[in-house]
Amino acid sequence: MNNLSQLAEDQYCSLNYEHLPITITKGKGIYLFDDRDSRYFDFLSGYSVVNQGHCHPRLIEVAIQQLQKLTLCSRSFYNDQLGLFSEYICNLLGYDRVLPMNTGAEATETAIKLARKYAYEIKNVPSGQAKIVVMHNNFMGRTMGSISGSTDYYSYHNFGPLLPGFVSIPFNDVFAVKNLLQDPTVCAIIIEPIQGEAGVFVPDEGYLTRVRQLCTEAKVLMIADEIQSGMGRSGKFLACDYEEVKPDLLLLGKAITGGVTALSVVLGSDGIISLLQPGMHGSTYGGNPLTCAIALEAIKVIIEEKLAENAFKVGEIFRDEMAKTLNGKIKAIRGRGLLNAIAFDESIDTTHICHQLMHNGILAKPTRNNAVRFTPPLIINPEQMASAMEIIYNVLATK
Ligand SMILES: Cc1ncc(COP(=O)(O)O)c(C=O)c1O
Known part of the structure; x- marks a missing residue:
């Protein structure tokens, strides 16, 4: 069979x-x-x-309970799970708001869109000129935005025209970050605190702290892609926790539901997440009650166990x-x-x-x-x- x-x-x-x-x-x-x-x-x-x-067993039990009640109703209505999940994860990680999507690549796409909105509406970058810094050997997923910042030949070859506006620098190189952040059109830097797909590269101690400082000084958003390194995988809840660094936008996915359903999230301040108003972004499945109920339990399992x-x-x-x-x-x-x-x-x-x-x-x-x-x-x-x-x-x- x-x-x-x-x-x-x-x-x-x-x-x-x-x-x-x-x-x-x-x-x-x-x-x-x-x-x-x-x-x-x-x-x-x-x-x-x-x-x-x-x-x-805890995730399966919650999934079964929720499957029998309500699986999806669209964010056009409130559901009785999304708010509880949002409050829990925002309080746990110290952010004002959470934006729910489904896959890791969608979280990355959302972060790219938010970074560009931030560039034009807060940092006053001239229209169409926003740049986002990414790292050599990054992995952000398979969507057009995610692969446009990729340095992996098979990921981007013959998929062009790619999205413009990405600049790639070596990972773990503070001077490269410092140089680029002098460009006033740079609005964000996307960084995996541990590069996973690249072959698991851990940066030198102090690197994340310096990137955080440089971003703050240059009013550049530090976006941490913890889709793979987060949720306890690195030995801390977040890999950024090793240096007690708090990114402006935090991307989580994968283990956030323990493999039962798909969910990814972008966490950030009210000022940034609220740049996306009705009609500007969304997802049919994003924030559905089934996945939110499971995610809440999945995070609690990581913490309690x-x-x-x-x-x-x-x-x-x-x-x-x-x-x-x-x-x-x-x-x-x-x-x-x-x-x-x-x-x-x-x-x-x-x-x-x-x-x-x-x-x-x-x-x-x-x-x-x-x-x-x-x-x-x-x-x-x-x-x-x-x-x-x-x-x-x-x-x-x-x-
Ligand atoms: C760091 C990182 N970002 C984004 C993604 C994309 O996630 P997904 O495959 O859920 O779209 C991955 C997947 O491996 C990843 O490791």
Whole structure:
């Protein structure tokens, strides 16, 4: 039945993903199960979505309750969940307002639109000249706005004409930021506090703090894309928390609903978020009561089950132990919390490594810069991590 699904997907579905040859039928906690009921450690977590673990009972329970009451009614009416979710997340993270969308890319698009409105209506940038600073190797999603700021060839090639107004600088380079912010037409800088898709790059200590200071001085919006690094993944609730930096706009998505439904949000001050008035922006599914009820519970699970703290602790164990595998071919272990990657010499085929890991019971995928990313659900405990590391260690020992 599921192999039939695999064949049908190959024949009828789009080809824009490279698969591992496995059909998943079930997920529970840190594990995925295939159509033969074989169990795997999930070290992809749906690209850092199921931080709370697969089918977390609290999320499923809330989803079932809400599914039986109301799933969607449009923001043209109030619903009895969106306000509660908005109040909770704004108070938790210290923002005035939240703008709900669905995917991470839509949150990025929203931030680009807000930054341009800010440029023309608050910073008085001459019409049509607003610039947004992005980082080399960023990943902001797959929409036209998101790819227009991309430096990855496959992401933007033959999709032009691209959106103008992006300037790209190296990540982790304070001087590049300082230079560019002297340009009065720059209205915003979009930054992943830890670059995920790029191969998990953590900036030097003090970098985020300096970017924050420079943005404040130049009246440039600091936009933190924590769609991947947020929600406890980095070992703090936000990766920006490592330097106690508060961005002007904060983008969250992925794990905000623990993988049950899609939700992304843009958080900011009243002055910025309110630049978007009726008729200027929206989303049919954005802020629907089903996703809001689930998101509220999903955030509470992260906090009450101390998942960021667990990610911090188990992540350190992972990096310390895996550092022992370093050799000429295995170049670096990078990361924070449970957002980690092992980077390999160019001679190593990372896809082959992921196939070997799969045959030994771990699901992981390559990411850019010849690395494999290791991002299990944040509920993984040290003993489970030890078992997984033994498998990884054995696979890497043959390299
Ligand atoms: C940092 C970052 N921003 C944006 C996105 C896009 O999110 P989505 O795939 O939900 O559109 C991603 C997805 O991986 C991401 O890692």
